[in-house]
Amino acid sequence: MNKPYNHTKATLALAKASFRSITRSPSAVVFTLAFPLIFILVFGFLGGGGVKLDLAVSPASDLHNPVIIALEHIPVINLIKDKSTTDIQQRLEKGSIAGVIEVHQNKAEGPAFLADVKYTSAAMDKGNILKSILNNLMYTLNTKDLKPSVAELKESTVHGRTYRTIDFILPGQLGFSLLSTGVFGTAFVFFSLRQTLVIKRFFATPVKRSSIILGEGLARIGFALIGALFIILIGHFLFHFTLIHGVATVLNMLVLSTIGVIVFMGFGFVVSGIAKSESTIPPISNIITLPQFLLSGTFFSIENFPSWLQPISRALPLTYLNDAMRQVAFEGAGLWDVKQQILIMVIWGIGIYAVAVKVFKWE
Amino acid sequence: MDKTNTIISVRNLVKNYADFEAVKGISFDVYENEIFGLLGPNGAGKTTTLEIIETLRDKTSGEITVNGFSVDKDSNEIKRIIGVQLQAAGYYPNLNLVELMELFAGLYGVAIKPMEMLEKVNLQDKAKAKYKALSGGQKQRFSIATTLLNSPKIIFLDEPTTGLDPQARRNLWDLIVDIRNNGTTVVLTTHYMDEAEQLCDRVAFVESGKIIALDTPDNLIDQLLGRGFERKKEVKKANLEDVFINLTGQAWRED
Numbered sequence: 001m002n003k004p005y006n007h008t009k010a011t012l013a014l015a016k017a018s019f020r021s022i023t024r025s026p027s028a029v030v031f032t033l034a035f036p037l038i039f040i041l042v043f044g045f046l047g048g049g050g051v052k053l054d055l056a057v058s059p060a061s062d063l064h065n066p067v068i069i070a071l072e073h074i075p076v077i078n079l080i081k082d083k084s085t086t087d088i089q090q091r092l093e094k095g096s097i098a099g100v101i102e103v104h105q106n107k108a109e110g111p112a113f114l115a116d117v118k119y120t121s122a123a124m125d126k127g128n129i130l131k132s133i134l135n136n137l138m139y140t141l142n143t144k145d146l147k148p149s150v151a152e153l154k155e156s157t158v159h160g161r162t163y164r165t166i167d168f169i170l171p172g173q174l175g176f177s178l179l180s181t182g183v184f185g186t187a188f189v190f191f192s193l194r195q196t197l198v199i200k201r202f203f204a205t206p207v208k209r210s211s212i213i214l215g216e217g218l219a220r221i222g223f224a225l226i227g228a229l230f231i232i233l234i235g236h237f238l239f240h241f242t243l244i245h246g247v248a249t250v251l252n253m254l255v256l257s258t259i260g261v262i263v264f265m266g267f268g269f270v271v272s273g274i275a276k277s278e279s280t281i282p283p284i285s286n287i288i289t290l291p292q293f294l295l296s297g298t299f300f301s302i303e304n305f306p307s308w309l310q311p312i313s314r315a316l317p318l319t320y321l322n323d324a325m326r327q328v329a330f331e332g333a334g335l336w337d338v339k340q341q342i343l344i345m346v347i348w349g350i351g352i353y354a355v356a357v358k359v360f361k362w363e
Numbered sequence: 364m365d366k367t368n369t370i371i372s373v374r375n376l377v378k379n380y381a382d383f384e385a386v387k388g389i390s391f392d393v394y395e396n397e398i399f400g401l402l403g404p405n406g407a408g409k410t411t412t413l414e415i416i417e418t419l420r421d422k423t424s425g426e427i428t429v430n431g432f433s434v435d436k437d438s439n440e441i442k443r444i445i446g447v448q449l450q451a452a453g454y455y456p457n458l459n460l461v462e463l464m465e466l467f468a469g470l471y472g473v474a475i476k477p478m479e480m481l482e483k484v485n486l487q488d489k490a491k492a493k494y495k496a497l498s499g500g501q502k503q504r505f506s507i508a509t510t511l512l513n514s515p516k517i518i519f520l521d522e523p524t525t526g527l528d529p530q531a532r533r534n535l536w537d538l539i540v541d542i543r544n545n546g547t548t549v550v551l552t553t554h555y556m557d558e559a560e561q562l563c564d565r566v567a568f569v570e571s572g573k574i575i576a577l578d579t580p581d582n583l584i585d586q587l588l589g590r591g592f593e594r595k596k597e598v599k600k601a602n603l604e605d606v607f608i609n610l611t612g613q614a615w616r617e618d
Contacts, residue, residue, distance in 0.1 A: 003472070006472050013466050013468070017462065197452040198454060200449060201449055201452045203419055204449070206471065
């Protein structure tokens with residue numbers, strides 16, 4: 001009885017209860033893990049191939065000649081054989097193939113073979129690539145045994161790190177996971193604890209309000225970080241997500257995740273305060289999460305956006321989290337190198353918690 | 364039982380909400396180790412009065428002390444010596460009863476064995492169940508178990524038997540009497556007069572924010588008879604509830 005009351009114990013008891021509750025809540029698991037992982041799986045399998053050109057071979061074409069054999073060995077080109085002329089014509093008009101080639105032996109004087117190539121205006125970009133590949137091929141075939149008279153091209157490729165789709169997609173999905181855990185999770189939990197008088201019952205115990213917030217926050221951050229770690233590890237081991245400095249990079253990413261989820265929880269507190277009923281939580285939360293989901297470079301680099309949209313993108317906190325994550329993971333930046341991004345997130349955090357203090361309701 | 368030891372003292376309690384006066388100058392004492400009932404219709408101010416004593420709600424004016432602590436200055440001391448069962452309170456979602464007990468042990472800062480607490484209210488078989496999956500009577504018993512965690516001097520029960528069937532009600536009465544016999548003072552609200560008559564040592568009638576009568580059930584009945592009151596019809600020695608209980612059995616029942 002005379003033992004002093006232990007606030008740390010109370011906070012930890014709450015954190016433990018909340019963590020258990022979160023891991024058993026289907027929506028938390030779906031938003032934090034399932035959705036991001038599905039996107040990563042989809043993009044992980046989609047990406048990585050680079051450019052592929054479909055080139056049809058006309059049915060009238062000779063197939064056993066140096067041109068076709070050389071084309072078969074060019075990785076960028078995918079030769080499509082055994083298609084009828086009308087089928088090829090239709091595909092050309094739709095632009096689903098880059099062109100059609102017909103090679104036959106030259107009965108007259110001159111080169112041994114003649115190659116007719118037809119491009120399509122429906123896929124000019126691919127056609128141009130095809131054109132330069134074919135020019136290059138013809139040049140190589142024709143000059144096989146000749147010494148160049150003017151200049152010889154010496155080609156080599158620098159071996160850099162391969163920037164895979166996963167290197168872009170994963171940090172974005174990680175950000176999305178943190179955003180939805182922070183906003184939806186926090187908003188729902190505090191709203192329902194208030195509605196069902198769970199918080200009121202807590203107030204009948206000696207626990208402090210700050211312990212309730214802190215305990216709940218610890219549980220959510222813990223859950224978000226486990227989710228983040230899971231996403232990073234799946235990405236790394238299944239899809240070769242680049243982690244330049246290994247464990248150090250992962251730790252840096254977790255630090256960024258913590259900052260991110262704390263900022264996003266601020267939005268959650270605000271939503272739980274302004275929502276009038278349980279059914280208004282999803283729309284209000286979506287107003288906060290969807291624009292960030294689409295405009296913060298989760299799927300596409302914001303440089304591709306029209307210039308009037310970019311300032312909006314550059315105002316959102318998730319943009320800076322995504323940006324910092326990519327720099328840390330792929331470019332090997334340290335936390336100090338992304339201090340500007342962190343600073344902007346911290347400013348967002350201060351702003352949103354100032355609002356949260358005003359609108360948050362206990363009962 | 365020493366009835367002179369005042370453990371709760373309420374003097375001139377007033378509570379105004381924005382548009383109406385919920386409590387209009389209530390005064391009463393609760394004695395140590397009694398079962399004290401606040402009776403009255405819905406909206407009379409029972410719950411408001413209780414929540415102010417429990418330090419969950421601010422009062423407009425008046426003096427309240429609980430075990431010598433003032434609600435104004437020592438609310439945290441009060442919280443440590445009372446147990447509170449709220450009307451229609453929920454519990455943390457997705458946790459089973461043992462986990463909820465562990466949570467409350469942390470909140471009260473006490474070391475308890477969750478299973479022992481559940482045994483006290485005969486819920487040991489439901490240890491792994493979620494609160495939501497309990498029946499009405501089991502929910503109330505669990506709520507009461509959470510009020511006992513910190514071995515409180517006083518527990519407050521707000522309409523503990525509302526919505527329960529006759530067996531569950533009687534089970535709860537037995538439980539409440541047990542708790543009192545173990546030395547805890549009980550303050551409860553109800554609008555069932557048979558319950559108050561059976562259970563309470565003293566009752567206060569609350570009507571529109573005022574206490575209109577306060578005494579033992581026996582004295583209040585005698586006073587009424589003394590004023591010449593007579594029931595229109597002589598009552599039989601048993602009523603329909605006695606028949607129901609007799610036919611269906613009174614033992615603990617998983618309702």
